[in-house]
Structures are given as C-alpha cells and as structure tokens.
Amino acid sequence: MIIIKSDPENPGDEIRAAAEIIKKGGLVAFPTETVYGLGADALNEDAVGKIFKAKGRPADNPLIVHVSSFEQFYEIADVNEIAEMLMKKFFPGPLTLVVKNKKIPKIVTAGLDTVAVRMPNHRVALKLIDMSERPIAAPSANKSGRPSPTKAEHVIEDFGEEIDCIINAGETKIGLESTVIDTTVYPVEILRPGAITKEELEKYVEVGEAKPSSIPRSPGMKYRHYAPRCELIVLVGKNFEEKAFELAKEFEKKGYRVGVAGMGVGYDLGKNLEEFAKNLFKALRDLEKVNDIIIMQGVEEVGIGRAIMNRLKKAGKVYRID
Ligand code: AMP
Ligand code: MG
Numbered sequence: 001m002i003i004i005k006s007d008p009e010n011p012g013d014e015i016r017a018a019a020e021i022i023k024k025g026g027l028v029a030f031p032t033e034t035v036y037g038l039g040a041d042a043l044n045e046d047a048v049g050k051i052f053k054a055k056g057r058p059a060d061n062p063l064i065v066h067v068s069s070f071e072q073f074y075e076i077a078d079v080n081e082i083a084e085m086l087m088k089k090f091f092p093g094p095l096t097l098v099v100k101n102k103k104i105p106k107i108v109t110a111g112l113d114t115v116a117v118r119m120p121n122h123r124v125a126l127k128l129i130d131m132s133e134r135p136i137a138a139p140s141a142n143k144s145g146r147p148s149p150t151k152a153e154h155v156i157e158d159f160g161e162e163i164d165c166i167i168n169a170g171e172t173k174i175g176l177e178s179t180v181i182d183t184t185v186y187p188v189e190i191l192r193p194g195a196i197t198k199e200e201l202e203k204y205v206e207v208g209e210a211k212p213s214s215i216p217r218s219p220g221m222k223y224r225h226y227a228p229r230c231e232l233i234v235l236v237g238k239n240f241e242e243k244a245f246e247l248a249k250e251f252e253k254k255g256y257r258v259g260v261a262g263m264g265v266g267y268d269l270g271k272n273l274e275e276f277a278k279n280l281f282k283a284l285r286d287l288e289k290v291n292d293i294i295i296m297q298g299v300e301e302v303g304i305g306r307a308i309m310n311r312l313k314k315a316g317k318v319y320r321i322d
Contacts, residue, residue: 001161008169011124018165019131026164029141029155032120034094034174035148037138045105056144062110063137065117068129076103083183092121094178094195108137124169147281150175175278193307225314228288232316236298241265243321244295259287262297273304
C-alpha cells in the first residue's frame with residue numbers, strides 16, 4: 001500500500017500514481033469534501049468487486065459513481081430535466097443524484113436500473129477522476145457498519161494493507177456523507193439526508209417524503225451503520241450537560257468507562273451544527289478507543305440536524321430528555 005500526501009487546495013502530479021492504480025483495477029482511498037471514499041474504476045466489474053470484498057459490504061447496497069465533468073455524467077446516465085437543473089445548481093458539491101443508468105455495470109448499482117452520481121467539490125478527487133480518465137465508484141472508505149472516515153488515519157485503521165493506495169489531504173471539510181436524492185420520481189425524494197438540506201433543495205424543487213417500502217430503493221436505509229465499537233447513547237433535549245453527567249456517574253459506579261460528547265461539553269463537538277457534523281465521526285472513533293459507553297448530545301431535526309440525527313439513530317440508541 002502506498003500513501004500519497006497531497007495539498008487539498010493544489011494537488012499536483014503526485015496524483016498520477018493513484019490514477020494509474022485505478023486504471024489497472026486497484027483500490028484507491030481518496031478525500032472528498034464529505035468523507036474519504038474507497039474508489040475503483042466504475043466500468044471495471046472486477047475492480048468494483050474488490051470494494052465490496054474489502055468493505056464487507058452487502059452486494060445489494062449500491063455505490064455512488066463520481067464524475068469530474070457534466071460530459072462524463074451524460075455519458076454514463078440519462079439525465080432528466082430535474083436532475084439537470086439540480087446538477088447546475090449544486091455540482092460540484094455534496095449532492096448525489098439518482099438517475100436512470102446507461103453504462104454502469106450492475107455490480108455498482110446492485111442490480112437497480114438507476115445509478116447514483118455525484119461530482120465531489122474537492123480538487124484532489126476531481127484531479128484523480130480526470131487523470132484516471134473514467135468515472136470512479138466509491139462508497140465511504142470504512143469497513144461496512146463503521147463510522148465513515150474523515151481523516152486518512154481512519155482509513156488506515158480500517159484497512160491497512162488491504163487496499164493499494166491512500167491519498168492523504170488532511171481532514172475532510174463537511175464530515176457527513178452527501179445528500180442522496182431520487183430524481184426519477186416527482187416530487188423528488190431524499191433517500192439519505194446530508195449537507196445539502198431539504199430546505200435548500202426546496203428552493204428549486206418539490207421534495208416529498210421517501211415512503212418506507214419493503215424493497216428499499218436505497219439500501220443504505222436498511223442496515224445498521226456508522227456504529228462505534230462501544231455502546232452509544234444519544235440524549236436529545238434541554239440540559240444535556242446535567243443529564244449526561246448524571247447518567248455517566250451511574251454507569252461509572254458500575255465500573256464502566258464513559259465518554260461524554262456535546263457542543264461545548266466534554267469531548268467538544270463544536271459551536272454550531274456544521275462543526276458538529278464535521279466532528280461527529282471523528283468523535284465516535286476517538287471515544288470508542290477509551291470507553292465502554294459514549295453519551296452524545298443529539299440535536300433537533302432541522303437543516304443539517306436532520307443528517308446528524310439520521311446517522312446517530314443508526315449508530316446508537318436515541319432518547320429524549322425533556
Ligand atoms: P456510501 O456507500 O456510504 O457512500 O453510501 C452510498 C449511498 O448511496 C447508500 O445509501 C446507497 O444505498 C445509495 N445509493 C447508491 N446508488 C443508489 C441507487 N441507484 N439508488 C438509490 N440509492 C443509491
Ligand atoms: Mg458509507
């Protein structure tokens with residue numbers, strides 16, 4: 001495995017070695033503005049197979065395809081008017097559009113006739129895709145079920161020598177995965193909340209509630225996810241500090257090691273929801289190392305708070321305290 005250091009603002013020719021690995025069917029972990037991705041040539045079934053194997057990812061959970069230009073998007077998928085409008089507003093950025101598939105092999109789409117596509121807002125990622133001269137399929141670069149990686153160190157923690165290359169360009173800016181929306185229905189539906197909020201999308205399109213169905217359209221909706229190796233308790237409501245430390249004391253009396261994390265409380269998650277989002281996965285990975293139980297602050301489900309709570313509900317148990 002090789003580690004390539006790169007400047008997130010100004011990547012250079014060092015990316016070429018990683019692009020060569022992609023072209024030869026290898027696995028490259030790379031930074032995006034959301035989290036680190038584990039990438040392979042989206043048109044090479046054997047290469048994509050290695051992603052599923054390395055992650056231990058169920059075959060019915062499709063991957064997002066990353067492109068670096070609109071032309072590349074048009075080549076692989078059928079872009080309808082709504083998708084086209086959203087792509088012009090939000091690309092490059094943390095929005096993934098589910099559209100009708102044209103060219104992407106079934107292993108990537110988990111057999112669906114749709115494909116999820118995004119253009120990351122990160123110079124390293126865009127340069128890697130350009131130099132590879134093909135779209136790159138990439139889920140988050142963590143073992144299936146684990147918190148997503150926001151630093152190269154997290155990727156090394158999960159994979160070590162199991163992958164061919166990691167491009168290290170420091171910590172990711174957003175820290176939560178992209179918003180995934182289905183543009184093949186109208187109103188469009190949010191399949192996974194992320195940094196682009198429902199409120200922002202509603203300025204441009206009607207947004208409906210994704211109906212729970214027995215056949216999940218986005219299998220990410222189905223599995224337990226993002227979970228630390230220890231117990232996670234999430235408390236939502238007023239007086240988090242008081243309630244969290246009260247509970248921590250009770251657990252500590254029984255001999256458990258307890259970590260408390262909130263906004264300005266204990267392990268500091270930041271001053272606002274954007275900072276919380278950025279620090280969330282790192283906090284879970286830091287705290288699991290030294291605790292049996294994490295008590296974390298939950299937030300109200302508005303704006304990016306929806307994405308934060310979506311992850312916390314899948315990672316642990318959520319309680320209201322008021
Ligand atoms: P991750 O693997 O963590 O980057 O997450 C990728 C997300 O995109 C998962 O929630 C997938 O289920 C979702 N996804 C990918 N492709 C599709 C698709 N064709 N239709 C619906 N959801 C998709
Ligand atoms: Mg993931």
